[in-house]
Amino acid sequence: MKRIFALAGLLAVVAAPVAAPAADFITPLPNSSDWTITLGVEGRLLPSFSGSDRYVVRPAPLFDIRRAGTPRRFSSPRDGFGFGILESGAFRLGPAAKLQLPRKESDDIRLRGLGDVNWAVELGLFAEYWPAQWLRTRVEVRQGVGGHRGIVSDLTADIVHPVTRQLTLSAGPRVTLVSAAANQPYFSINAVQAVASGLPVFDARGGLYSYGAGAQARYEWTPQWATHIFVEYERLTGDAAKSPLVTLRGSRDQMTVGAGATYSFDVPGLR
Numbered sequence: 001m002k003r004i005f006a007l008a009g010l011l012a013v014v015a016a017p018v019a020a021p022a023a024d025f026i027t028p029l030p031n032s033s034d035w036t037i038t039l040g041v042e043g044r045l046l047p048s049f050s051g052s053d054r055y056v057v058r059p060a061p062l063f064d065i066r067r068a069g070t071p072r073r074f075s076s077p078r079d080g081f082g083f084g085i086l087e088s089g090a091f092r093l094g095p096a097a098k099l100q101l102p103r104k105e106s107d108d109i110r111l112r113g114l115g116d117v118n119w120a121v122e123l124g125l126f127a128e129y130w131p132a133q134w135l136r137t138r139v140e141v142r143q144g145v146g147g148h149r150g151i152v153s154d155l156t157a158d159i160v161h162p163v164t165r166q167l168t169l170s171a172g173p174r175v176t177l178v179s180a181a182a183n184q185p186y187f188s189i190n191a192v193q194a195v196a197s198g199l200p201v202f203d204a205r206g207g208l209y210s211y212g213a214g215a216q217a218r219y220e221w222t223p224q225w226a227t228h229i230f231v232e233y234e235r236l237t238g239d240a241a242k243s244p245l246v247t248l249r250g251s252r253d254q255m256t257v258g259a260g261a262t263y264s265f266d267v268p269g270l271r
Contacts, residue, residue, distance in 0.1 A: 034068035034269050042260030048108050050186045051236060051243065053251035058101070060260075068266045076158055076216060077230045077258060078174055080140055082126045090130035096140045098122045100147060103186065110249040113196030117185045120147030134160055150182025150206070156214075171215035174234065180206040187243035199244040210234040210254070224264050232256045 040062035048056045063081065066073065080098035087093075100120035105111045124142030131137065140154045158172040187204040194201045212234030220226040235241075236252040246252060 034266055036066050036068045036070070036264055036266050038062070038064040038066075038072070038262050038264040040260055040262030042258050044256055044258040046256040046258075047250075047254050049103050049111060049250075051240065051246035051250040051252075051254070052108065052110075053253075054108065055255075060258075062260060062262055064262075068269075072220075072226075072264075074136055074158070074160055074168075074170065076138075076156060076170065076172075076214060077232055077256070078154060078156055078214060079138065080122065080124075080126065080142065080154075082140075084128075092126075092128040094126060096124050096126035096142060098140075098142060098152075100144070102147060110245075111197075113198070114189065114193050114245070118147040120144045122152055124151075136160055144182055148182050148185045150179040150184075152179075152182050152209075153177045158214075166220045168218045169216070170218075171213065173211070173213050174232070175211050176209040176234070178206050178209045178240075180204065182206065183209070183239055187240050187245060189244060199248065202242070202244050204239040204243055207238040209238060209240050210236050212254075225261070226264075227259070227261045229259045230257070 042060045042062055043057060044060055045055050045057050048054045064072075064075070065083065080096040082094050082096035084092035084094040098121075100122065102119045103111065103117040105114060105116060122142035122144050124140060126138060126140045128136065128138045135157065137157045138155075140152075142152050144150050144152065153176065155175045155177075156172060158170045161169045163169060183204040183206055187202070189197065189199050189202045191201055193199070212232065214230065214232040216228060216230040218226060218228040232255070234254045236246060236254060240246065241252045
């Protein structure tokens with residue numbers, strides 16, 4: 001717990017707000033039918049499976065779309081893909097989606113006997129609100145399809161500090177809640193799996209999944225090209241932390257470090 005408070009304190013210092021506002025992130029949409037599309041790629045160092053204490057490097061695609069002429073909206077690495085369908089000042093509401101990677105026994109010897117978990121697509125809604133020009137809050141609620149069929153809720157807040165017109169720093173806390181159906185494929189162990197894996201039987205329930213914090217630095221080299229680096233830490237809790245897969249073969253402490261680059265370009269729309 002001391003490590004959590006220390007990390008949160010460090011992030012708050014790094015991203016302390018100054019007089020320069022983050023108004024660019026909440027500018028209303030213009031009356032334009034053209035679109036700006038952003039494509040990119042990101043490399044992530046992350047746990048080999050949820051609850052693992054071993055890390056692997058995996059690539060991830062990046063995509064965003066917005067009205068041409070509008071500034072890029074702030075986003076954190078924990079955000080799912082989404083776009084606003086209801087916008088009023090500092091408030092946005094719209095659909096959200098996130099992809100969860102599959103878990104295969106062949107990925108790690110410690111997963112032998114636990115079976116494979118397929119890809120999961122999580123679909124739902126997000127709500128985003130800026131109570132101040134330097135503070136963004138966001139809630140996502142998503143329903144899983146595929147590898148799990150539970151409900152996942154992410155609650156995040158970010159202090160956004162535009163150091164210059166090109167460099168933006170951000171940091172803040174994160175909390176994730178899940179239903180039992182979202183936890184069970186990854187942390188439950190049935191009788192057959194217990195015999196095959198050597199782990200005790202365990203029935204994972206829902207509740208508070210994790211808490212933690214994250215920080216990001218983004219630099220816009222040109223209006224088209226931008227790069228970013230980030231770190232996200234979460235501490236597993238509840239039944240995810242109690243699972244024998246975590247207590248006997250993994251760790252409650254989960255870290256993700258990443259870096260990426262994006263390119264933005266305009267495309268004409270229908271007039």
